[in-house]
Amino acid sequence: MKILTKRNGLIALIILAFSFPFIAQNDYYLHILTLSFIWAIAVYGINLLSGYTGYLSLAHAGFFAIGAYSLGLLTVKTGMNFWLALVGACLITCAIGFLIGLIALRTKEHFFAIYTLCVGYIIYLVIDKWEGLTEGVRGLIGIPAPGNIGPITFETAASQYYLVLIFLLAVILIVYRIIRSLTGRTYMAIRNSEDLAQTIGISTMKNKLTAFVLSTFFAGLAGALYASFIRFIGPDIGSTSIMFDLLMYLLVGGIGTLSGPLVGTLLLVILSQNLQFLQEYRMLIFGPLLTLIIIFYPRGITGAVFDWQSKRKGKKMSGVRKEFPIKAEEG
Amino acid sequence: MDILIQQLFNGLTIGSVYSLVALGLTLVYGILHIPNFAHGALYMLGGYITLSMMTLYGVNYWLAMFVSVIVVGLLGVLLERFVFRLLREAPPLHDKIAAIGILLFLEAFAQFVWGADFHTMTSPYGQVVNIMGLTFTLQRLLIIVSAIAVMVLLYLFLKKTYTGSTIIAMSQSREGASLVGININKVAMLTFMISGGLAAIASSLASPINLVFPGMGHLVILKAFVIIILGGMGSIPGAIVGGYILGFSESLGATYISNDYKDIIAFILLVVILTVKPTGLFAKGER
Numbered sequence: 001m002k003i004l005t006k007r008n009g010l011i012a013l014i015i016l017a018f019s020f021p022f023i024a025q026n027d028y029y030l031h032i033l034t035l036s037f038i039w040a041i042a043v044y045g046i047n048l049l050s051g052y053t054g055y056l057s058l059a060h061a062g063f064f065a066i067g068a069y070s071l072g073l074l075t076v077k078t079g080m081n082f083w084l085a086l087v088g089a090c091l092i093t094c095a096i097g098f099l100i101g102l103i104a105l106r107t108k109e110h111f112f113a114i115y116t117l118c119v120g121y122i123i124y125l126v127i128d129k130w131e132g133l134t135e136g137v138r139g140l141i142g143i144p145a146p147g148n149i150g151p152i153t154f155e156t157a158a159s160q161y162y163l164v165l166i167f168l169l170a171v172i173l174i175v176y177r178i179i180r181s182l183t184g185r186t187y188m189a190i191r192n193s194e195d196l197a198q199t200i201g202i203s204t205m206k207n208k209l210t211a212f213v214l215s216t217f218f219a220g221l222a223g224a225l226y227a228s229f230i231r232f233i234g235p236d237i238g239s240t241s242i243m244f245d246l247l248m249y250l251l252v253g254g255i256g257t258l259s260g261p262l263v264g265t266l267l268l269v270i271l272s273q274n275l276q277f278l279q280e281y282r283m284l285i286f287g288p289l290l291t292l293i294i295i296f297y298p299r300g301i302t303g304a305v306f307d308w309q310s311k312r313k314g315k316k317m318s319g320v321r322k323e324f325p326i327k328a329e330e331g
Numbered sequence: 332m333d334i335l336i337q338q339l340f341n342g343l344t345i346g347s348v349y350s351l352v353a354l355g356l357t358l359v360y361g362i363l364h365i366p367n368f369a370h371g372a373l374y375m376l377g378g379y380i381t382l383s384m385m386t387l388y389g390v391n392y393w394l395a396m397f398v399s400v401i402v403v404g405l406l407g408v409l410l411e412r413f414v415f416r417l418l419r420e421a422p423p424l425h426d427k428i429a430a431i432g433i434l435l436f437l438e439a440f441a442q443f444v445w446g447a448d449f450h451t452m453t454s455p456y457g458q459v460v461n462i463m464g465l466t467f468t469l470q471r472l473l474i475i476v477s478a479i480a481v482m483v484l485l486y487l488f489l490k491k492t493y494t495g496s497t498i499i500a501m502s503q504s505r506e507g508a509s510l511v512g513i514n515i516n517k518v519a520m521l522t523f524m525i526s527g528g529l530a531a532i533a534s535s536l537a538s539p540i541n542l543v544f545p546g547m548g549h550l551v552i553l554k555a556f557v558i559i560i561l562g563g564m565g566s567i568p569g570a571i572v573g574g575y576i577l578g579f580s581e582s583l584g585a586t587y588i589s590n591d592y593k594d595i596i597a598f599i600l601l602v603v604i605l606t607v608k609p610t611g612l613f614a615k616g617e618r
Contacts, residue, residue, distance in 0.1 A: 056424050103602075106609040109423050110366045110564070114556045115605050118598040121553060125595050240549070244435055251428060281443050287436025291429045295417050298425055 017165055021158040030157045036269035037161075037168045038226050043249045043261035044171050045218030051256035052179060053211040054191030058243055059100070059116035062123030063216040065238030067093045067223025069127060072140040072233055082147035086224050093220025094213050101212035105205065108194075120243060128235040139234035143227050164225055168262075171218060176258060178214075187211055191256075248290050254300030263301055336465060338582045344471045344540070346578020347478035351533035352551055353558040353570040354485065355526035361502035361565030362522050364423070365415055368430040370530060371552025372437035377403045377531030378538045378547060379445055382452050392455050396535040400528040407527030408520045415523075416516065442545045454539035474536045481532055482571060485525070489567070498522055502565060550594060557601040 021030060042064050050056045070089035074080045080088065100119055107115050127134050134140065146154040146163060154160050178184045186207050189197040198204050227233050236242070253264020272282055297304045352374055359367050377399045384395035410433060418425050456469040489495040501508040501518045509515050534547070541547065558577055562569020577597055585593040 050424070054424070056427060103606045107605050108609070110364075110427070111560070111605060111609065113427055114366060114560065115601070118553060118557070118601050122595060122598050122602070125592075125598075129592065244431060247428070247431065248435075255424075280447070281439050283435040283439030284443060287432050287434070287439060290432030290435065291414055294421075294425045294428045294432065295414070298421065 014169070018162075021161055027157045030161050032269065032273055033266075034157070034161045034164050034229060035226075036265050037164045038222050038229060039246065039249060039269065040262045040265040041168055041171050041225070042219045042222035043246055043253075043265050044175050045215040045222070046246055046250055047215075047255065047257075047261050048175060048178070048187075048218070049211050049215035051250070051260070052184065052191060053187040053208060054194075055105070055208065055212070056113045057104075057116045057212075057215070058113055058240070058247075059104075059120035059123070060215070060219045060246060061240065061243035062120040062238050063093055063097060063219035064223040064226070064242070064246075065123060065127055065233075065235070066096055067220030068227040068233045068237055069134060069140065069223075070220070071224035071227045072143045073133070075144050075228075076140060076142060082144060082228065083149075086146075086221075086228075089224040090217055090220050093223070094217050097213050097216025097220075098209070101209050101216070105208045105212060117240070120238070120240065124235060124238040124240075127238055134235070137235060139232060140227075141232055143231045143233070145231065146228050160229060164229070167221065167225060171221070172258070172262070179258065183207070183210070248286055250300075251290055251293055252300055254302030254304075255298075257299060257302040257306070260300050260302040267301070334586060337467075338586050339579065340465060340467060340471070342579035342582035343575070344474050344578070345537075345581060346575035347475050348533050348537040348574075349551070349554060349558055349577055350571045350574025351478055351481065351529050351536075353555040353562070353574050354482070354567065355529035355533075356552075356555045357559045357562070357565055357567060357570040358498070358522050358529075359526045360559065361567075362498065362505075363411075363415060363419075363426075363519060365426045365430065366556070367526070368427065368552065369410065369433040369437065370526070370555065371548030372434045372441075373403050373407065373527050373548075374530040374534045374551055375441060375543075375545065375548035376406070376437060377527075378452070378534035378543045379441055380531070381535040382450055382538065382543050383445070385452070396532065399531040399535055403531035404524040404528040407523035411520050411523040416519070438545050438548075445545075447545060450543040452538040452543055457539070468540070470539045474540070477532070477536055481529070485529075486567075494521070554597045557597045560601060561604060 020033065024030060042060065045063075046057065046060050067089050070092040071085050074085035074088050075082060104112060104115050104119065128136060130136070131138075146160070148154070152159070154163055179187075186197070186202055189200075189202060190204055190207060194204055223237070226237070249264040249268050250261055251264070252268055253262065254260030268286070275282055275285075293300060299306070352370070355373075356367060356370050359365055359370070380399040380402050381392075381395045384390045384398050385392060390398070414429050414433065415426060418429055454470050454473075456473050458469045460467060460469055460472065487495075489499055497508065497513045497518050498521065500511070500513060501515055501522075505515060508518070554577060558573035559565075559570055561576065562571075562573030577600070580600070581593050581596055584596045588596075
């Protein structure tokens with residue numbers, strides 16, 4: 001009975017993730033998984049702001065693109081070392097995020113969503129039209145793969161998979177620490193009622209701003225990893241359709257839950273790979289799915305599993321309580 | 332000078348289209364406080380339905396537009412009944428996401444049925460007219476006249492009829508309206524119907540001078556949001572005035588600043604407005 005604890009399930013999942021390159025002999029699966037881990041990092045960023053702090057940002061594809069382009073431009077045009085460029089890309093994204101957040105967060109609810117939607121569109125237009133810097137629609141070609149750390153190289157699919165996996169685990173750990181801390185509670189207090197939070201002495205603007213900058217940091221990090229993984233970027237990565245994809249990963253997985261972003265991203269990326277023939281029309285299925293989920297399961301798959309679990313627990317109060325490591329818990 | 336007058340006329344044309352779209356958006360916002368992101372998709376669908384009625388069945392332009400208004404209006408009713416009504420008590424985040432889901436579906440649907448190609452709609456009013464040195468196609472004049480006619484009719488409907496005043500009442504206070512015996516569900520459905528119909532009229536009018544394609548609603552809806560923030564969310568005169576302001580600034584900006592960046596004008600305008608006044612210009616009451 002004691003073997004099936006949450007903690008052991010988590011360890012098993014991490015071991016599984018680390019041994020995946022040995023199990024899957026096919027580089028294609030590794031590629032898909034790496035890509036979905038990168039998206040998941042961005043979705044964790046959106047979740048921190050939209051899920052925990054309650055501000056729906058529609059500009060994060062833009063920040064993703066800023067991260068990707070910063071890395072691309074720093075490495076291609078100035079020939080900077082990859083790791084330095086990675087730090088630089090994150091800093092640039094944070095700086096831009098800070099400036100935008102300073103203004104955007106003065107607005108609330110619908111205004112914030114519309115404002116960020118427009119900011120995202122402006123970022124996309126600037127990348128698309130500023131040919132002198134970003135090469136416009138031609139895109140940025142020849143972005144180098146991650147540089148070596150001592151004897152470790154990142155040339156093979158497996159090594160890149162490990163790199164992204166480590167970043168993802170670090171991001172999840174950071175998010176976990178944040179939401180369990182007082183800061184996280186503050187975010188949730190702001191989400192539940194901003195007026196009330198203010199009344200008990202929370203500086204809402206300061207907290208919203210840190211949440212915003214942190215979430216752009218994750219989006220920028222994901223963008224930078226994406227650029228070095230795909231090695232080619234075009235303005236399309238900042239478009240609203242990417243934003244809506246990310247939002248869908250978050251919603252299906254479960255907004256405002258820790259494991260939601262990962263569950264949703266993995267599920268939907270793998271699902272859309274299997275529905276390749278639908279590529280153009282996948283929104284025929286995913287669009288209504290998004291609407292139905294928000295109506296019937298506002299907290300996504302993870303939320304539904306939690307509800308089901310607590311119901312089960314309630315029923316079994318008298319009997320033996322079973323600890324049941326549901327895959328969605330942390331997987 | 333000639334260029335200026337010509338551009339002012341163009342501004343009047345696009346402004347009319349923007350106003351119609353923004354009116355539909357602001358009506359729904361005023362009553363249900365939903366920023367309907369799917370409104371652009373309704374606009375797009377309206378254009379496609381008019382186009383296919385004309386090309387497939389050889390129907391007259393006006394009849395095709397009428398069919399389109401009815402179909403899109405009914406679609407609006409369905410959306411209210413089966414999506415937004417279920418979310419009435421939910422946090423505001425949920426409405427927005429549901430609307431985005433509908434938007435994604437309708438766009439994929441249009442691409443599935445009509446393909447991703449660009450279509451041109453030929454209007455029976457393609458003649459070129461020349462009045463006092465102003466050269467324009469009859470269609471542009473038609474857009475302005477019809478849009479103003481629709482706005483006047485809508486105004487009369489809202490102010491002079493009993494049904495119209497129930498809409499006004501509900502936008503003032505939902506609880507109050509329901510206390511005096513107004514069926515708020517019916518009013519909400521009616522509002523969605525009018526909103527969809529306005530979108531269909533706007534796109535049917537604008538399609539002959541633009542193109543019909545699945546993404547045609549993107550920019551229009553974003554600009555309509557800019558307009559209703561400019562004019563005050565939920566304000567009807569605000570939507571009309573805002574639409575024309577944006578129309579003029581775009582056509583003048585395209586001539587005197589840069590044609591490449593004309594689409595960005597609206598967003599810069601919005602960013603500036605919300606930076607200075609976070610609740611939008613002319614915000615109604617404390618909301």
